[in-house]
Amino acid sequence: MELTGEYGPPRDEQELAAVVDITTQAFAMVAADAEGVVRKNHAAGLLRLLRHDGQVAATLTLIRMAQFLGGRSVPMIGVGGVGVAPEHRGAGAATRLFHHFLREMRDEGAPLSVLYPATQPLYRRVGYEQSGARYEIHVDASALELGERSLTLRPMRPSDEAAVDACYRRFASQRHGWLDRGDYIWRRVRTPRQDTAHGFVVEGASGLEGFVYLIRSLAPQGAVPKQVLKLNDLVATTPAAARRLLRFLGDHRSLAQDVVWFGGADEPLLALLREQTYQLKLSMHWMTRLLNVSQALEARGWPPGLSGALHLDVADDVLPDNQGRFVLEVEGGAARVRKGGDGRMRLHVRALAPLYTGFLTPRALQLAGMLEADEASLQVAGALFSGPAPSMRDMF
Template structure:
């Protein structure tokens, strides 16, 4: 009890940088050897996290002057069905083991979510180090990462393209321009600000290269970020805004056939690469990637673009949220013919019951209402599933960032 009386929650400032970094290093088991493998020096990794304390909202529990538990929220934006939403990116979550089981992280998350609501960040993303833990806090899986391995003899044959590929530095404005265009047409993608780009590059090898596809009008329309080591072509990310750029980039990759034995990489589109290759017998694995949770349902629904309808639609439901009282209770959504909507409390007989995790993954299009109803995550009347199916877009979430 004496220890608990000493504990105080407060915001971290730049003067707490060393303690912030030490707690991160301890919790995520980052060793000096890990830093050296990606070319980092001790002082560099500490200074690299300075923008977090300068630009993010960082909360911590202190035992006297000692930081013992912390969570950070980045000010990000994401594209949800063509609308830009303010998103709170939760990261830096950690507590020293001797302070475990005191409810410190539970209270930090509750306060962080309340602060997100104040800042009009109606949705939060995070990378889960424990999916069950974050599910209990209201987050749910909303995107996948697919890894693939293509042997050298399976690489696609070169096709004549009107454009051309040029190798550039990864900081090239062309890379950012292509990604921004891609993100604004890709559901659930990050709209990267400077802080997002810094996080995106943080743990990459120093010999990362970018190859940009320029179309016939010299407009950048695709890129591949890659490095080559031990006769393996590693793809960090391939982005393209049209099919021509995709084929042009694969021409470039296939041109390395005499240098590499295989190509390995990741994709986040939920579309298997195998179908696009002549030799489709490649190795592919899929795994859950990012999680999200709606922070403020009322604000989220006011921003959310439902599909346009011939007539106004109404949906009444009961929502459960393990942390946030303002997301708990009986609600009614009114959807206008143009797809705009509003949320109100109460409103007649309940047609469905679900939790905030299910609501999040459904509205982001990762899982459809019919599937969620079938597995018991959405308890509803028989006419609710076709209603939701007509209201919610069908794009698969894309998210390739890491923070």
């Protein structure tokens, strides 16, 4: 772990108070709310900060979890709560903070890091690049009149938690780019700050087949305000469960007009609607950083029917162990990576991120000037990294 005098977790109440102040100003939060969040994250060991002349200059929150890529769960470090003290803005504090953080997380053994950017230039400087998307989905409740009541739907109970976790994991493992959630993300789903999430489950002969967490809010519409149903999570593992959940949401049409949730552009539930009575819009692109090129390539899943070898030449000016030539060999849905090879595909580790997730094709990266390769390497990479567009439901 790279914990130095300049970098590490808060050491005392004075530094913790400084993190609270930075968080309050960076995110325009009420001080009491910021303090609650910061103290909770500090108790879990999630805070890191950069010191300059003995003062706290910048801070971030790290989130240990994983991400489903190619059907396999890849350990991943999420990043949130990045803030810089106003007097240190524009002086490179965030860049120095991330240099320390990335080295610490690589030393810890994490192959990947993912974040949602407030600004892209900073994160691109330290090796992150756009690697997937989060879409906002709006459906009119009146369009959800599906005639499905064959499965039992009931309010969620505390005893359902393990079954709900397992149901989500079965579903998310087939959604390229979705999180393999840890406690931090599950708390945000179940107990969102300043909101109440109501949980409901759908049961069939095989047990729990789907669930929804919904948040109700009022939106003024004419003389009679109507509810907006924001779905913190919506999961169906069978067609019957999908229809039952949509029917349940449609049963709210006298109370609510807009039903909102997040996911990918390939949201399967939209295929059940009779008409295109929905809106799908980009919320944000998330960014990925490969901390360990070899481990990351070996950890994700690969198309089981394909085999091939790709000779990479990777540049990384922050993590020198990623620098150099690698041979990626894929067979039987798994990969092996070794040092060496001919380096026929040349790219920065930043450009490797969208190739790795399948967000951009090798030819798109070549067109953007982010990759150089011969024709044979482009074809091999195009086949190996092909697959569904990477997406994510959760914000962090």
